[in-house]
Amino acid sequence: MKLLYSIFLILIAFDARSQNSVVTGMISSKGVPVQFASVKNLEKSLGASDSTGLFMIKDLNAGKYSFRVHAVGFHPLTKTVQLGNSDTLRLDFDLSPSSSSLNEVVVSGTLKEVSRLESPVPVEVYSPAFFRKNPTPSIFEALQNVNGVRPQINCNVCNTGDIHINGLEGPYTMVMIDGMPIVSSLSTVYGLSGIPNSLIERVEVVKGPASSLYGSEAVGGLINIITKKPSTAPAFSADVLSTTWAEVNTDLGFKFQAGKASVLTGLNYFNYQNPIDNNRDHFTDVTQQHRMSLFQKWVFKRKDDRMFSLAGRYFYEDRWGGEMNWDRKFRGGDVIYGESIYTNRYELLGVYQLPVKEKLLFAFSYNKHEQNSVYGTTTFLADQQIAFGQLTLDKKLSRHDLLVGAALRYTLYDDNTTVTGGGLYQPDKVWLPGVFLQDDISLHERHNLLLGARFDYNSSHGKIFTPRLAYKWKVNGANILRLNAGTGFRVVNLFTEDHAALTGARDVLVIDDLRPEKSYNANLNYIRKLFTKNDNPVNLEFTAWYTHFTNRIVADYETDVNKIIYDNLSGYAVSRGLSANLDMAFNRGVKVLAGITLMDVFTVDKNLGQSIKKRQMLTEPWMGTWALTVPFRKLNLSFDYTGNIYGRMNLPTLGELDPRRKTSPVWSLQNIQLTYTVKKFELYGGIKNLLNWTPNRNNPFIIARTNDPFDKNLDTNNPYGLTFDPTYVYAPNQGMRGFLGLRVNIRK
Template sequence: MKDVLRGCLLMLFINVLQGQELRVEVVDAQGALPYANVWLEELEKGAPTGNDGVAVLTGIPKGRLTLVVSFTGYTTYRKRVRIGEGQNVVQVMMQPMESLDEVVVSGTLRPVSRMETPVPVEVYQPTFFKKNPSANIFDALQMVNGVRPQVNCNVCNTGDIHINGLEGPYTLVLIDGMPLVGGLASVYGLSGIPNSLVDRIEIVKGPASSIYGSQAVGGLINVITKDAELVNTLSFDSFYSDWGEWNVDLGFKTGVGKVADVLTGVNYFNYDTPVDNNGDNFTDLTLQHRVSVFQKWNFKRASGKAFDLAGRFFYEDRWGGEMQWTPEFRGGTEVYGESIYTRRFEVMGNYELPFAEPVMLNFSYTDHDQNSVYGDTPYLATQRNGFSQLTWNRDLGMHGMLVGTALRYTYYNDDTPATANDAGDAPDEVFIPGIFVQDEMTLNKKMKWLVGARLDYDKRHGTIFTPRTAFKWSVTDNDILRFNAGTGFRVVNLFTEDHASLTGARDVVITEDLQPERSWNVNLNYLKKIYTSKGHFIGLDLSTWYTRFSNVILPDYDTEPDKILYSNLDGYGVSAGMSINADVMLRSGWKLTAGASVMDVHNVEDGERFRPVLTERFTGTWGLSYSVPFWDLDIDYTGNVYGPMRLPLLSDLDPRSPESPWYSLQNIQFTYKGFKGIELYAGVKNLLNWTPDQDVPFLIARANDPFDKNVTFDNAGNALPTPDNPYALTFDPSYVYASNQGIRTFFGLRYDLN
């Protein structure tokens, strides 16, 4: 009996010495995550997970300890856990770093973790857009909550990007931080960027003029290309749809000895099958033939300082119009067509100067040549943009200082009265110099405060001052609160192409000397991360904003139906709203990304409040993904929903609805990954077969008489009702808010060689 008692006491003593056991099960959305690092901070003790994603730590004392799990490419998991008697099990769901902890530059021009920056920046990786593959970034952005690619013409399908309900001119689009897209390039600049070369897309909602100057009034989109040193040797992605669309993205890396790494990308897109499902004798989708070649050099300097140089050439031939149109009808009055030839090249780069201090020179130049005809109206235009920026970036104790100077050059000339005077041709040529300063202060471990200001000079408008401030409070490791306030401005830059492509029929009239638009904005953002005891993850991103505009440059579609009249609003404009984005990852393999935005965009003039055309009050997006490891299969169900928008009518007799209906575009895709380096994917776009011609008598006004040969006008130029034209309409394709392209299947192949 004494021997038994001694044995029990000995076992109890050994158990006390050995302590308890901790079993940590680490997974991601694909399943078990092997070789993750598991660490107990207070004990400085850890172990890697095995092939089953499990790490077992023994000899752990009872009590509360800090568990840290890390893995390259994932956000570090940190949580206090309670160690009890016997075996303890903790389930950990790892969150890919791309969603929450990316290094971003768009908010402050300084590379900083997304979790640390005081300015809210949304980051989207190529894997996000692969859930619903598209031929260009313009179309891909429809997956982003609060961002809507707006189709502005039923015939030529050109468009722009809306952020939080604001029109395209309020959105600044950058490529590698350079303002290459704007004016003539509203849609063309975003087409033909090979998706295989995109590292990520950063989006800032709200004014950013204190850093980027004009046009960053409503927000900015920064398309960041990959570093040539870090990409795969070869990447290939191609898909084909049963509408006849064929898209090819090719990227490959080469080296020039010890001098540089070179990244080359080619995009080819072709759609040449006219379709007229709505029976109006006009193409439902513009035909396009596009080639884009991109090359980026990352030079290897002995000093280790940065030197990157990139260039892109873009050519596109697009046309839409009557089904019987062929190139010999171009510019004539027999068959209506809108034909656009575009040639464009871009050069951009950055060079870190050989100083002890960190001084960076960024530069870009674009040359855009446009040869268009709208029916029998030619439109020939040239635009050249130059941009240079010199910045000094230094951490000084608690201060992160950024000081810079910038120079923007714009040249524009076309064959319209917009660039002519009594003496003849008068191209629009403007230099805008600017200086800016920013201080990002670390007040303590939990709080950061940013203050900044910019001063620009435009000879037409004088000095323009734009300050801003931002504050970040890390309430806990999983709760972050941000407050931003600032100003924005937009210098008048009404390139006629934007509005000629908007309608193909109306004349643009500027009724006064337009003054720069100004805006004041406040934005409150809350970011929440939730790790459940079952190993699930939930991320919430909530924002609310209020922006007030003065000198609003307002397009008037209503006063004269054959014209668009532009003037500064004698009043003010408002954009206000709330948005929420959610990321949910379950241990079972399900992943959900969803977002919704509710907004109120309106103008006030002479005490009357009215809503601009093509501004929605609600948008929602979602993406539901599930992986089946046993079959090497990924399933993605994506979609969006849009609320009603006010649409431009031509007269009081116009029988079309003054508002668009609620509508939703939904897609499904299946991706097979059973072959090394190869992905096969197929799916269906626009599952509901929704098109805007439903429940309206027609989309294009007077599609049967595109040259208005049978329209009767009064002495003031207004259309009169006749038996042949009972609604007193003229030809006009501006009643548009979404693509006419219906349901379609697609299949494709991706290949990556590391």
């Protein structure tokens, strides 16, 4: 480096012929050059560092100058100097890394550990501190404050739901734990509950197809829950939360050493057994739940720091909703209506680095999901087992950073519906082998091009090819531009994904054999980092996306109000939109997070020579999220105000006579919280749903025909000609409530 700097001085000496001065220097952090950092004074931009961290500013008149250096991921630094005539001054800057999420390591975009700043694929990162601004008993609920992501309740009675990303339903999102597709289709509605929040290191969100790396289900995006490493986890942690509705959630975590292994253990327990009927329809407003989850992760110390980790989770849940006087003796009968779901789930996942010179990793997972559900008189019994293995080679060759992999997934699915022949013990078995290649090419010190492709062979549907392209342009230390394009695919198992098909409220009709869906996507992402006059950082991120679907599977609720008709769309479907995120810090620790997403999600059905465009049901045209944090450090207090707001969406009514609203109003969920911190303890409390918003507002009822849930007396007291229907839902049916909680973190 000294030689490089000497050459640099020799070159500028030839340029110092005028009476003006020259300032040169090195911008680094802990001895590592900081590329493309911007160098400014109070009036204008003067220059930037190159790929080696060096900068040069010429033609300066005599006088006093204050130089301020900015770089994404670092705190700004200002130095003041006095220049004479024809001076050549060396001015070095040693920057301190900031706590910005742009510095965080992510793996979801490329299957490699890279900083979020350097990833060619845009990855959003959310830390436990983000989720603590609005404490919830599950990750499913916690995601309500992520811009472009919405937890959707799909049933008014049992309150199961899924995650929408950019307007696409839950089955289009892959959910993973530590990079493994551990949450499969059958358990998407349950799998985001019961993961101990105390063990979560971060949550990574990728919006847009990722099938070239992850295969089926990663069509609309993915959510990767990264658990803590035993080395960084506290020795003991506890988080107990209770609400005025008598909900109780407990998270416990601890670690210990077992020989050469570090072991991390987490327990989540949630209990809610307090039937409430505020809307007076004689049905529970919120499902009753009894849930327990046990998670354990073993990390083994090996020679040459090679990786080997094993993790397992057991999940059990008993939930029910229905008429207020329901109990277990009525389960499956036609006297008192109830929906009861018993879930048992077992998961195992791990990573093993082979003892060879090259970085060769074998990742594996296995999960077994057992479900025993009753929806009125309809019984749904299901068993799903998925085994997954993946071998990857990470190799760098000159400008090429290669990732080569082979994967195999085996799925065994059995239920008592027509999907598997109409009864148990006729399982559907699917093999899905695949190979993939990814090449991250450094075209230039500011330009990266990522090329990827995956080839899968589905034993039921044949060959599937999914290419991918990503381009990153690091304009300078404060501007990054990314372009991503690719394809995705999804093999559909209808009954494992659509709860509405199981409620017993409508008959289900499948027109033809459902073909795999395919998607084609492009998105443009731009990150801009600014600084206020007080050197407070402002992070801005903008994204535009367009996704085109073929073979889209649609549920028709309107042709026949007594049926749900499923078929591949004869035309196409589109999801397109714009999103913006703001992350801004003020003096004294005040912090603002805000986001807005505009989206247009629709189908075009080409039938009999006509093209009919329809906006997708239960999809908002726009949404916004925010979080304001104000600390009062002298009092050891912190105030959080969080919320979201959603535009109008089309709702599944039962025909023209149905008096319920055909579209939702603009609605919002808002929360406040105060946190008192003293040493290892945090006492927090506040109010959820400040506006007391529920979908009952301005509606005559939410669940149709609660007085006749088995449709025995349709000709009696039925002026609208309706049948029992619990599928009309767009927002949580839980009003304002207070909460109080206590956290404990002991490091040693």
